[in-house]
Amino acid sequence: MASRAREFFIGVGDTAMNVARQVGGIVILFYEVVRALLPPRLDLRELMRNMLKMGYMSLPIIALTAFFTGGLMVIQSGIYVKQFNASALVGWGSGYAVFREIGPILIGLMFSGRVGANNTAELGTMTVTEQIDGLRALAIEPIRYLIAPRVVAMMLSLLCLTIIGDLIALGGGLLFSKLILNIEYSTFYYSLVDNLTPADFIQGLVKSVVFGTSIALTSCYFGITVRGGAVGVGRAVNAAVVSAAVSIMLLDFAVTYLLG
Amino acid sequence: MNPRRRIKRAIERVGARTLDFLSAALFLWSVFAHTLVGTIRGKRPKGEVVKQMYIIGNKSLVFVGVTLGFIGMVMIYQTCLQFGRITGDLSRIGHEFAKILVHDFAPTLTAMMLSTRVGAGIAAEVGSMKVTEQVDALRMSGVAPIDYLIVPRFIACVVMMVVLSIFGAVVAFVLGGLTAANAFGVNTHTYFDLSGVNFTHLGLGLTKAVAYGMAIPIISGYCGLRAQGSSEGVGSATTAAVIGSSFAVIVLDFIISAFGLIVLGEGL
Numbered sequence: 001m002a003s004r005a006r007e008f009f010i011g012v013g014d015t016a017m018n019v020a021r022q023v024g025g026i027v028i029l030f031y032e033v034v035r036a037l038l039p040p041r042l043d044l045r046e047l048m049r050n051m052l053k054m055g056y057m058s059l060p061i062i063a064l065t066a067f068f069t070g071g072l073m074v075i076q077s078g079i080y081v082k083q084f085n086a087s088a089l090v091g092w093g094s095g096y097a098v099f100r101e102i103g104p105i106l107i108g109l110m111f112s113g114r115v116g117a118n119n120t121a122e123l124g125t126m127t128v129t130e131q132i133d134g135l136r137a138l139a140i141e142p143i144r145y146l147i148a149p150r151v152v153a154m155m156l157s158l159l160c161l162t163i164i165g166d167l168i169a170l171g172g173g174l175l176f177s178k179l180i181l182n183i184e185y186s187t188f189y190y191s192l193v194d195n196l197t198p199a200d201f202i203q204g205l206v207k208s209v210v211f212g213t214s215i216a217l218t219s220c221y222f223g224i225t226v227r228g229g230a231v232g233v234g235r236a237v238n239a240a241v242v243s244a245a246v247s248i249m250l251l252d253f254a255v256t257y258l259l260g
Numbered sequence: 261m262n263p264r265r266r267i268k269r270a271i272e273r274v275g276a277r278t279l280d281f282l283s284a285a286l287f288l289w290s291v292f293a294h295t296l297v298g299t300i301r302g303k304r305p306k307g308e309v310v311k312q313m314y315i316i317g318n319k320s321l322v323f324v325g326v327t328l329g330f331i332g333m334v335m336i337y338q339t340c341l342q343f344g345r346i347t348g349d350l351s352r353i354g355h356e357f358a359k360i361l362v363h364d365f366a367p368t369l370t371a372m373m374l375s376t377r378v379g380a381g382i383a384a385e386v387g388s389m390k391v392t393e394q395v396d397a398l399r400m401s402g403v404a405p406i407d408y409l410i411v412p413r414f415i416a417c418v419v420m421m422v423v424l425s426i427f428g429a430v431v432a433f434v435l436g437g438l439t440a441a442n443a444f445g446v447n448t449h450t451y452f453d454l455s456g457v458n459f460t461h462l463g464l465g466l467t468k469a470v471a472y473g474m475a476i477p478i479i480s481g482y483c484g485l486r487a488q489g490s491s492e493g494v495g496s497a498t499t500a501a502v503i504g505s506s507f508a509v510i511v512l513d514f515i516i517s518a519f520g521l522i523v524l525g526e527g528l
Contacts, residue, residue: 061503068514075517076364082521100338106510109372113502117380121495128491180518230391230491234384237498241376242323249330256334260341 022243026221033151036144046149054115055157065110066165070172073097078181087183091191094173098166099200105252107165108211111158112244116219119150120240123223124233132224151216158212159205166204207255214247291406291482298411308412316378317420324424325431327373332432333439340444350444354451357436363461366429368513371421371472375505379480382413383501386484387494395485410481421473422466464520471516475508
């Protein structure tokens with residue numbers, strides 16, 4: 001009995017130490033990236049290459065996700081439309097939800113799954129095959145050459161993808177509110193435009209920048225700390241997407257609370 | 261290059277893409293069918309289901325609790341903000357939030373979270389077994405890899421998805437209630453009002469949870485079994501699993517919700 005209790009406390013302590021080590025590592029990485037970017041000496045070709053791969057290539061999956069998300073928001077508010085006959089509020093409801101919460105969160109999660117996981121796998125493979133040590137041996141700083149362009153590229157790509165995704169989600173909402181609830185396009189449009197302010201849209205964009213940075217940092221951190229071959233890479237990708245998801249939720253609350 | 265050859269090459273590319281897509285769809289279907297058959301026939305290693313339930317369920321408890329808790333807080337915060345500005349009446353917040361949480365948000369968001377954790381985990385595990393030729397070794401010794409690897413995870417994931425959805429709903433509802441009471445002064449007695457939730461909501465929510473619980477292990481197992489190469493292949497299989505299962509959750513949510521709205525209508 002006593003040994004079991006002891007084991008339990010050891011487990012709790014181990015987990016706490018692990019979390020602390022990871023959070024600390026990510027914060028230190030953030031500091032190093034910021035220092036590498038001050039003064040701004042960024043490899044522009046590397047940045048453009050990364051943005052093409054991370055942003056442009058994710059467009060189809062983000063667009064599909066956003067389209068269905070818009071439809072989902074209409075379906076959820078459709079329940080109230082049928083109950084209270086409040087068709088004038090559908091545009092407002094789905095627009096508010098998409099701009100402020102669902103758009104940035106779902107697009108962020110998809111982005112973390114596609115780009116963040118891919119980035120961890122790529123950096124992890126480079127670490128396992130000792131390519132990063134090779135860079136260091138050639139006196140090339142991995143942080144400035146490899147990590148900093150990726151962090152900036154992910155931040156900018158997620159911002160652009162959220163803008164595009166928000167618009168596509170509204171398009172999906174417009175279409176499905178006509179198809180499922182038989183609400184005129186103009187009703188949807190005026191309900192949206194009359195009730196929402198640019199502040200709603202901008203809050204979502206602030207969130208997307210924050211999410212992009214945190215996805216980039218977690219995925220890079222777990223990529224460069226991989227140990228142990230193919231199995232280690234798989235485990236690192238798993239850890240990276242999980243911590244990206246947790247950090248998205250935590251930061252979402254923080255940003256909402258700060259911006260009001 | 262002359263135009264004729266260019267057209268020929270374009271047609272070839274379209275054909276190759278179509279064939280790739282069809283063979284992938286066929287393989288996914290065969291994984292699904294084999295898993296179902298394996299589940300019904302009940303040939304699986306002893307104790308494996310319980311072990312997978314522990315890995316998928318117990319180990320995700322903190323993760324699901326933290327994420328769903330924060331989501332509940334944010335949602336109540338945003339809703340109270342907007343409703344306070346427009347109507348000023350916050351007494352029905354808990355009543356409505358409980359309903360939407362049970363029939364949609366809790367299962368869907370839990371599944372989005374699990375598709376990153378469990379989906380990536382299954383694909384990484386099965387993928388590393390594939391690239392280190394352990395899957396071929398299984399087949400050599402006369403064991404069907406799907407019966408041995410996918411079926412226990414499938415059963416465990418379906419059960420645990422339902423359990424974790426219920427857990428997530430409770431956490432999100434309670435933390436949302438605390439936010440409403442602390443930040444907006446909503447009376448806790450009026451907030452904790454479950455009278456709006458009926459069996460239709462519960463049935464729809466459970467249907468969604470079971471559907472997601474089936475989709476995630478099938479898609480991630482499929483991605484893992486298709487892994488090729490070495491560590492690079494495992495990485496890309498994991499990525500594909502996360503994307504595929506998250507997207508499947510969104511599409512299934514859309515289909516089941518639309519179906520529910522059209523068939524059940526005012527009952528919700």
